[in-house]
Amino acid sequence: xxxxxxxxxxxxxxxxxxxxxxxxxxxxxxxxxxxxxxxxxxxxxxxxxxxxxxxxxxxxxxxxxxxxxxxxxxxxxxxxxxxxxxxxxxxxxxxxxxxxxxxxxxxxxxxxxxxxxxxxxxxxxxxxxxxxxxxxxxxxxxxxxxxxxxxxxxxxxxxxxxxxxxxxxxxxxxxxxxxxxxxxxxxxxxxxxxxxxxxxxxxxxxxxxxxxxxxxxxxxxxxxxxxxxxxxxxxxxxxxxxxxxxxxxxxxxxxxxxxxxxxxxxxxxxxxxxxxxxxxxxxxxxxxxxxxxxxxxxxxxxxxxxxxxxxxxxxxxxxxxxxxxxxxxxxxxxxxxxxxxxxxxxxxxxxxxxxxxxxxxxxxxxxxxxxxxxxxxxxxxxxxxxxxxxxxxxxxxxxxxxxx
Amino acid sequence: xxxxxxxxxxxxxxxxxxxxxxxxxxxxxxxxxxxxxxxxxxxxxxxxxxxxxxxxxxxxxxxxxxxxxxxxxxxxxxxxxxxxxxxxxxxxxxxxxxxxxxxxxxxxxxxxxxxxxxxxxxxxxxxxxxxxxxxxxxxxxxxxxxxxxxxxxxxxxxxxxxxxxxxxxxxxxxxxxxxxxxxxxxxxxxxxxxxxxxxxxxxxxxxxxxxxxxxxxxxxxxxxxxx
Numbered sequence: 012x013x014x015x016x017x018x019x020x021x022x023x024x025x026x027x028x029x030x031x032x033x034x035x036x037x038x039x040x041x042x043x044x045x046x047x048x049x050x051x052x053x054x055x056x057x058x059x060x061x062x063x064x065x066x067x068x069x070x071x072x073x074x075x076x077x078x079x080x081x082x083x084x085x086x087x088x089x090x091x092x093x094x095x096x097x098x099x100x101x102x103x104x105x106x107x108x109x110x111x112x113x114x115x116x117x118x119x120x121x122x123x124x125x126x127x128x129x130x131x132x133x134x135x136x137x138x139x140x141x142x143x144x145x146x147x148x149x150x151x152x153x154x155x156x157x158x159x160x161x162x163x164x165x166x167x168x169x170x171x172x173x174x175x176x177x178x179x180x181x182x183x184x185x186x187x188x189x190x191x192x193x194x195x196x197x198x199x200x201x202x203x204x205x206x207x208x209x210x211x212x213x214x215x216x217x218x219x220x221x222x223x224x225x226x227x228x229x230x231x232x233x234x235x236x237x238x239x240x241x242x243x244x245x246x247x248x249x250x251x252x253x254x255x256x257x258x259x260x261x262x263x264x265x266x267x268x269x270x271x272x273x274x275x276x277x278x279x280x281x282x283x284x285x286x287x288x289x290x291x292x293x294x295x296x297x298x299x300x301x302x303x304x305x306x307x308x309x310x311x312x313x314x315x316x317x318x319x320x321x322x323x324x325x326x327x328x329x330x331x332x333x334x335x336x337x338x339x340x341x342x343x344x345x346x347x348x349x350x351x352x353x354x355x356x357x358x359x360x361x362x363x364x365x366x367x368x369x370x371x372x373x374x375x376x377x378x379x380x381x382x383x384x385x386x387x388x389x390x391x392x393x394x395x396x397x398x399x400x401x402x403x404x405x406x407x408x409x410x411x412x413x414x415x
Numbered sequence: 416x417x418x419x420x421x422x423x424x425x426x427x428x429x430x431x432x433x434x435x436x437x438x439x440x441x442x443x444x445x446x447x448x449x450x451x452x453x454x455x456x457x458x459x460x461x462x463x464x465x466x467x468x469x470x471x472x473x474x475x476x477x478x479x480x481x482x483x484x485x486x487x488x489x490x491x492x493x494x495x496x497x498x499x500x501x502x503x504x505x506x507x508x509x510x511x512x513x514x515x516x517x518x519x520x521x522x523x524x525x526x527x528x529x530x531x532x533x534x535x536x537x538x539x540x541x542x543x544x545x546x547x548x549x550x551x552x553x554x555x556x557x558x559x560x561x562x563x564x565x566x567x568x569x570x571x572x573x574x575x576x577x578x579x580x581x582x583x584x585x586x587x588x589x590x591x592x593x594x595x596x597x598x599x600x601x602x603x604x605x606x607x608x609x610x611x612x613x614x615x616x617x618x619x620x621x622x623x624x625x626x627x628x629x630x631x632x633x634x635x636x637x638x639x640x641x642x
Contacts, residue, residue, distance in 0.1 A: 012526045016515065019514035305512065308504075308506060310495060311506075312504050312524055313528075315492060316492060409466050412471075
């Protein structure tokens with residue numbers, strides 16, 4: 012009965028109800044759009060870090076990431092790699108030899124991270140191949156090809172097919188050097204990343220290192236990233252003496268990014284919901300005051316205070332629930348459209364690239380945020396209804412029925 | 416049997432600031448089947464008395480019994496509950512729930528009482544026919560004339576089988592034909608069903624039809640005339 016009265020009451024003043032419904036729709040739409048935008052930025056950063064650099068999971072000697080010593084390699088890495096590849100949810104895995112060293116040309120020298128990769132396997136775990144802008148991806152059979160970034164090429168003032176020299180420590184901690192010919196120039200769009208990384212064949216690097224099967228890192232790409240933790244757990248049982256770390260553990264800023272998104276989502280939602288609360292209170296208060304005599308009559312004939320209270324609460328919740336699907340749908344459609352189209356931020360691209368963001372943002376939003384938002388709207392409606400409902404039950408029927 | 420009994424009922428508004436003595440010791444007794452009008456000029460205390468008899472307000476002092484129960488000390492919530500089960504109200508205006516049909520309005524109090532559907536349906540039908548609007552069941556109040564609305568209000572007031580019907584200026588907004596019609600229906604219910612009616616009114620047409628007229632002034636009963 013209360014639902015029926017509440018439902019009919021909200022259609023008594025259609026314009027007013029539509030204003031509230033409209034403002035909820037706009038609020039929900041705005042929250043979804045804003046969140047999808049920041050989520051798009053965040054996931055482009057996370058994805059580019061995963062695809063260009065980290066992959067989903069990495070295995071190292073437990074001390075390697077702290078010390079970066081040549082001797083902290085993965086023992087029997089080939090056998091481990093074979094087991095890793097057989098683990099469920101592992102799509103691909105690749106070994107890497109990693110060393111910090113120096114790259115120099117006739118025009119300059121720079122400190123770099125030298126990555127020795129197995130070209131075919133590496134192609135399955137990172138986007139290196141598709142990031143090649145000039146030349147090719149270890150295509151030639153010649154010895155010592157190197158891939159450097161566009162940015163590095165500019166700094167070193169070198170071009171394709173010119174030579175650079177790499178200096179790094181070998182297995183015995185002696186300095187070794189090798190001349191490498193530039194086979195390809197890549198760009199990931201992340202300047203910080205590009206400036207410090209060169210890629211060579213692992214076999215070439217290991218030959219200079221003095222140990223053929225050396226590997227410091229196994230990078231693992233998953234079929235289903237959502238099962239990240241589960242797969243990491245499974246990999247830990249395969250390699251109990253090694254450090255199995257997810258990209259979140261290796262790169263804490265990604266975690267920061269994700270939690271920042273959650274925080275900003277909460278802040279956005281709170282701000283919009285606060286604005287909505289006041290709008291709804293205003294409307295419902297009007298609805299209550301306008302019906303003062305009628306509410307007095309209802310109390311006189313025996314409708315108790317809790318029923319009056321819930322009638323007003325239901326009316327408010329109904330307004331929210333009517334608006335919700337429209338707001339969510341409008342938001343969803345906007346997100347899909349923007350996701351397909353992309354938002355071009357190239358006007359601000361230089362600054363964004365410095366920090367590893369791509370220039371085109373593809374807004375996207377996980378379904379859990381839609382759920383959270385739906386819940387937030389219902390909570391908002393309930394909160395907004397409390398004051399008008401309280402006001403309604405505070406009236407004295409004697410005064411209300413004789414009020415002009 | 417006394418349906419309503421008051422003993423030395425007083426009501427003082429603003430006792431702590433500027434006290435206004437609305438009722439100064441009212442003693443009345445209304446028995447089953449009466450058709451009584453309470454009259455008096457504005458400020459006489461008539462409305463206050465009606466509020467107290469109707470369980471809408473508590474007296475400052477004194478005793479009120481409705482249907483054998485002392486209601487003078489009941490809390491707000493207890494009074495709501497008491498009104499629901501024991502008193503039928505017909506107001507001057509804003510009597511009906513505008514978003515509900517005539518049938519739903521009449522049924523409303525019985526729904527509050529959690530009466531079964533079959534009982535509600537039967538009683539609504541009986542009552543609406545008794546007040547002569549059996550064909551207006553599905554009309555909303557806005558689709559009914561003032562007289563028809565008041566008849567729905569009477570049917571609703573009767574629905575929970577109250578001890579008496581309290582009608583506060585029920586004819587104030589009606590033309591003479593509708594007034595006569597409404598009074599006929601109420602007089603008929605009074606005579607045939609022995610239903611007790613208590614009116615508060617200025618309307619001479621109502622006063623003329625009443626069989627007992629209690630006149631209030633300065634918070635006291637100044638005359639009590641049974642015809």
